[in-house]
Amino acid sequence: MIRFLLKGLIRDRSRSLLPMIIVAIGVMLTVFVRGYINGIMVDMIEQTARFSTGHVKVMTRAYEENMDQVPNDLAMLEISALTGDLRQSFPDIEWVSRIKFGGLIDVPDENGETRSQGPAMGIGLDLLSDHSEESERLNLDKSLIRGSLPETSGEVLLSEDFSQKLEVDPGEVITLIGSTMNGGMAIYNFTVSGTVRFGNTGMDRGTVIADLHDVQRALDMDDAAGEIIGFFSSGFYDDEIADPVITRFEAQYHDEEDEYAPVMVRLRDQEGLSLYVDMTNFMGTIIILVFMVAMSLVLWNAGLLGGLRRYGEIGIRLAIGEEKGHVYRSMINESIIVGVAGTIIGTACGLGLSWLMQTHGLDISEFTKNATTGIMMPNIVRARITPPDFFIGFIPGVLSTLAGTMLSGIGIYKRKTAQLFKELEA
């Protein structure tokens, strides 16, 4: 009997091939779109983490309250000790110190007179120690347009657009005019070693990237830093990793009285990222639901058409003495076979497409040129294949074929047997 039904299924293309193709296409899109959107969201979040927020960030409470003003007068002191403690307490997290600073960049001519000037946002991070991964983290190597990365202290990178605006080339000297940690005036000379472009308007407009120690020297911040940021070893932000870390950190450092006591903030709570984190988490579910509903509707209709076409077959099977329940179940089993087969094909195709998008990526710099959000849009978006992608397609694939068949089959089930004949004789 099973062989008989299987033969029918395989031979009747409109019963097997057509719904299988619908399922395969739907599942392929589900897997691909999920992987793709997930990739974009995760890329955006991680890009922001690398440049700015970390997965968690430690700063003084006062600094945290005024974070958008980069208040270095409220920075943390004795950071080598604090970083050492953090490394000991949280060995799974990579801790790095950074100083964000604002100021004016002044380009002097040969007489020392101002040739050009412009406001700058700076980041001081560890570029020069052997073990530092900061330059890799910011992808400086790949972003380099002219010159080279800083190799000795006193060298900085400028964003390419900024250097063109200031008309300054690698090798030339620029002067940073800013304020020291103690509120004094800071004037410090750097040599431009090279220029970079990140493909993010905010970053490309007027950024100076300097070594942490140079910035500490320039701003009178010896062994001080505005931020210590931590990166999870998994490479991806996750609330479930962040939350216990924060709980433990607070138990150790929380001090209601001292506004200079360190506080720890997770990525989600910075720069309005919580929306993006939530979206990333829910996106998969939403995509699956959307495709499931769409596919069910298509398959329902395909099933109705197929069912109408099958009135003859079903009528005769009933007349010969097959029970309605048996006919209905055999239709459902058929749909499961079709759903599983379609899902396997669709998942393979979807993963293939995602893999292509993961290795090659899509250049979207054209669209993000005018980005003004706090979010960092990477230049090239890539799909990201995660383990769920291998089985997630089964939910819409099998459920929608099932739903489609059940909905269309119910009509047959409810009809009087004699009525089926009336309709098929007509």
Next chain:
Amino acid sequence: MEDNLIIKTEKLTKRFPMGKSEFTALKGIDLSLGTGEFAGLIGPSGSGKTTLLNIVGSLDTPSEGKVIVLDRSIGNLTAKEAARLRKEKLGFIFQNYNLLAVHTVYENVEFPLLLLHIAGTERKRMVLDALEWVGLTDKIKQKPPQLSGGECQRVAIARAMVKKPSIVLADEPTANLDAANSHNILQTMVKLNKELKTTFLFATHDEKVISYLKRKIYLLDGKLDKDETVSN
């Protein structure tokens, strides 16, 4: 009339809902058939032939009255019991053959035996026997779309007969066939009726069919009009 009663209706009435009112298709039919009869329901279109055949075949239920088929009361059967009666005892032949298009001749004839869970070698022998009766042993691998109308109807007869049912119900079996094929089919059925003692009940207004009937039951407007037994 033969001795063993196999079909009996008493005051059989069938009403169909028609909008808000009802339409009465059968109006108090009293009818008895014995084992081995070769009988036909004859009447103009709309006289209730198919309706009566469907009720006797347990595909439909009476609105009023009694219908006893093989000692079972059709009106009181559950869907399962009706399916079982059809599976074990009844064979159907339709005007438009109703073969399973994607299955071969062999598989079409085999299907009723699969439902009866008849084992492999026994099943094969029965299928080949049935195809032999209708003279189609050379076409077992073909599929219905590759067959002529007459061949299709012969497959349908083989399918109805393969399990040696007690009753075969045939609704306009020759309506789509030419004269030669009609006679061929009818001769096959007469032969099976003789050899296997199967009871045949036709619904027809085809003169060719009528000429083969041993008993002619005339329906008119849902009522029994005439009941003639041919003596030979």
